[in-house]
Every structure is written in structure tokens, then in C-alpha cells.
Amino acid sequence: EPEVTQTPSHQVTQMGQEVILRCVPISNHLYFYWYRQILGQKVEFLVSFYNNEISEKSEIFDDQFSVERPDGSNFTLKIRSTKLEDSAMYFCASSEEVTLEAFFGQGTRLTVV
Amino acid sequence: SQQGEEDPQALSIQEGENATMNCSYKTSINNLQWYRQNSGRGLVHLILIRSNEREKHSGRLRVTLDTSKKSSSLLITASRAADTASYFCATVGETSGSRLTFGEGTQLTVNP
Numbered sequence: 001e002p003e004v005t006q007t008p009s010h011q012v013t014q015m016g017q018e019v020i021l022r023c024v025p026i027s028n029h030l031y032f033y034w035y036r037q038i039l040g041q042k043v044e045f046l047v048s049f050y051n052n053e054i055s056e057k058s059e060i061f062d063d064q065f066s067v068e069r070p071d072g073s074n075f076t077l078k079i080r081s082t083k084l085e086d087s088a089m090y091f092c093a094s095s096e097e098v099t100l101e102a103f104f105g106q107g108t109r110l111t112v113v
Numbered sequence: 114s115q116q117g118e119e120d121p122q123a124l125s126i127q128e129g130e131n132a133t134m135n136c137s138y139k140t141s142i143n144n145l146q147w148y149r150q151n152s153g154r155g156l157v158h159l160i161l162i163r164s165n166e167r168e169k170h171s172g173r174l175r176v177t178l179d180t181s182k183k184s185s186s187l188l189i190t191a192s193r194a195a196d197t198a199s200y201f202c203a204t205v206g207e208t209s210g211s212r213l214t215f216g217e218g219t220q221l222t223v224n225p
Contacts, residue, residue, distance in 0.1 A: 004155075031211060033211070033212075033213075035213075035215075042201075042215045042216065042217050042218065043156065043201065043203075043213075043215040044215070045212040045213060045214065048210070048211040048212060050211075055210065055211055056210045056211050056212055058212070089153075091155060091156065093156075098210070098211045099143050099144060099205050099211070100161070101146060101158040101161050102146075102158065102213060103158065104148075104155045104156040104157070104158075105155055106154060106155040107154070107155050109153075
């Protein structure tokens with residue numbers, strides 16, 4: 001069964017460093033998303049991406065965040081200068097259509113120290 | 114209050130019993146989805162119900178939607194220990210575009 005894959009599964013980084021989280025969405029999907037879940041809290045929407053551009057972003061997705069689809073398969077989330085409060089599980093997701101079910105990856109646990 | 118609130122926050126039942134979880138939301142929706150999350154793992158889509166639907170079934174899952182009350186329920190029948198997980202409802206708003214707005218989740222424990 002097709003699945004969304006994310007790498008790495010766990011990343012530890014120093015505060016102020018840049019991190020890139022990587023995702024391979026399901027191949028025939030057109031919509032891509034990033035969500036995050038701070039430990040013990042609800043899952044929060046960060047950004048959606050369609051047709052090589054951001055279609056929607058939340059208030060969390062400020063200038064330190066960026067997304068890119070560098071080739072036909074990868075979808076990345078970059079955090080330019082990490083803060084302690086960026087520590088969370090980051091989930092990539094994809095869907096065939098914008099309002100249909102989203103398929104989530106297993107997540108990348110980001111720990112900022 | 115926030116969009117997509119579940120209750121109860123935690124539910125503990127015996128294997129074979131039914132589990133019912135409820136979700137309330139604030140704004141008009143396009144659809145409502147239920148997801149499952151095993152501890153520390155990704156979210157698995159369970160079922161989607163559109164705003165013009167009232168009930169939907171999938172295997173041992175039954176979802177209802179009451180748009181007049183802005184609420185939904187997820188029923189898992191004949192529960193198994195493997196159903197132990199957190200269950201989240203998530204809404205796609207009529208005007209919110211593509212984002213899923215998640216609730217706080219219900220932690221379900223099914224005891225063997």
C-alpha cells in the first residue's frame with residue numbers, strides 16, 4: 001500500500017541551527033501538507049502546498065519556515081533558525097484532492113537543545 | 114473553546130465492549146474526519162463523513178454527524194486490545210480551504 005515516508009525519524013539540533021525535514025508524498029497525490037504536534041498537545045496545521053506553491057499557511061508558519069518541492073518526489077520543510085519551542089513531532093501528509101482524506105507519514109521528532 | 118473538541122478525554126473499556134467518542138466543532142464544515150494515532154506514531158485516517166451525510170459505516174466503525182448540533186460521534190464496536198490508541202476528529206471548514214483542524218483527542222484503552 002502506498003505510504004508517505006519521512007526522514008529522519010528523529011533529529012536533534014542546536015538552537016539557532018537550520019534543519020530540513022524531508023518527506024516523500026504518495027506519488028499520485030497533488031496536495032501536500034505539514035503539521036506539527038507539540039508533546040501532549042493537539043495536531044496543528046502549518047502549511048499546504050499545491051501546484052508548486054503555498055496554497056494556505058497558518059499563523060505558526062512565519063518567516064523562519066519555508067517549504068519546497070525540489071524535484072518530482074520530495075517535499076521539504078525548512079526551519080531557518082530553530083528555537084526551543086520548535087521542538088515537536090512534524091508530520092507530512094498528502095492527499096489526492098484538497099478536501100479528501102489525508103495520508104500522514106510517521107513523523108519526524110525534532111528536538112531543539 | 115476550540116474547533117474539534119473530543120470527549121471524553123480518556124476512555125477505558127474491556128475487550129468486546131463498544132467505545133463511543135464524541136467531537137464538537139464551531140464553524141460550518143465541508144467534512145469531518147476521524148484519525149487514529151498509536152503512541153508516538155503517525156496519524157491513520159479512519160473515516161470521512163461529508164456535511165450532507167448523517168451516518169457512515171466502515172467495518173467496526175460507525176460515524177454520525179449532526180450539523181445542527183455541530184457534533185459527531187465515533188463508535189467502535191466489539192473493541193479489541195489493538196484498538197488502544199488516541200482518536201482525533203478533524204474538520205475541513207467550508208471556508209478554511211485545505212487545512213484540517215484537529216481536536217484534542219480521546220485516549221482509548223481497551224483492556225484484554
